[in-house]
Amino acid sequence: MALQTTGLEFFYLSVDFFENDKILLVEQELGSRATLLVLRLLARIYHKGYFCRWGKDECLLFTRRLPEGCTADYVQQVVDALLERGFFSKVQYEKFGILTSESIQGHYFEAAQRRKRVEVRADYLLIEISKYKNLYVDGSNVGISTENVDMKTGNVNMKSQSKAEESKAEQKNEKDSSSFCSPEKKRIFAEKETFSSIPVDGKRRNTSGLVEALQQWGIGDDNLYKIVGYCDYGVIGHPIWKILADMRMSGGRIHQPLAFIWSRLRV
Structure with a gap:
């Protein structure tokens, strides 16, 4: 039975990637082009999910779009070197003909947590997955998810009208008492209210990414969620x-990020 996987639009890359001993050794052995191939291999894997199949045919097809001089033999040499140094799992490659690793699977499942359902194969797994409640291993759910979330829109889909009405009632009660809450509870309330207000209109949003980016600039919760709403929820x-x-x-030249953001938004 073929396994259907859904890839990512973006993937995690550590700032230490180019200083990774495994990458440096492969580059030293096979030249700087090898590093470019590693990045393209990672993009191929994450585009498909948490692994990609790899064999002679896949290697030939992969080579078609590479710069001149990157032959199929050279690409396979790079893959073999990565397998030997543990960048990819040699066991999974030899057993199933796939390229994957513990870190790749960890990054993928973290990124896919907000999806409603992610299908995985037990024999492909290299990491413990019990904390990921949306994974279905060979058709069986590893846990009960408390929310039904669509990753592409960032919207929480209520399973029934009664549940939606119940949620609205809870939010009203929380709002009435929010002025008496601690700062942390106020933050949680504001976040919950913001995410429950995201329109269900089919537009692609990255609400959580916008919230995190604003937090990194030290934007306080009151202004943060105003900006999120003003920006159509990311x-x-x-x-x-x-x-x-x-x-x-900007190189650290922006000393008043809140004022800068509003000045640019209101142009």
């Missing part, structure tokens, strides 16, 4: 993403 393509990118590239 809809992809909103000017806020360009503003945040400019801030990251």
Whole structure:
């Protein structure tokens, strides 16, 4: 039975990637082109999920889009070197003909936590997955998820109208008493209210990513969630993403991030 996997749009890359001993050794042995191939292999894997199949045919197809000089033989040499040094799991490759690793699986399952359902194969796994409640191992759920979340939109889908009404009632009670809560409870309330207000309109959003980015700039909760709502809850393509990118590239020249963000948003 073929396993259906859904890949990622972006993948994690450590700032220490180019200083990784395994990468440095492969580069020393096979040249700087090898590092480019590693990145392209990772992109291929995450595009498919937490592993990708690898054999002679896959190698030939992979080589078609590479720069001149990167032959199939050279690509396979790089893959073999990565397997020998443990960058990819040699056991899984020899047994199943796939490229994967513990770190790849960990990063993928972390990124896919907000999906409603992720299918995995038990014999492909290299890590403990009990904490991921949305994984279905060979068709069986590893845990009961408390939320039904669509990763692409970041929206929480209520399973029934009665549940939606119950949630609204709870939010009203929380709102009425929020002024008497501790700062931490107020933050939790504001976050819950924000995420429950995300429109169900089919637009792609990264609400949690926007919240995290604003928190990194020290934006307080009151202003943070105002900005999130103003920016259509982090809809992809909103000017806020360009503003945040400019801030990251500013070299520390922005000393009042809140004022800077609002000044750019209201242009």
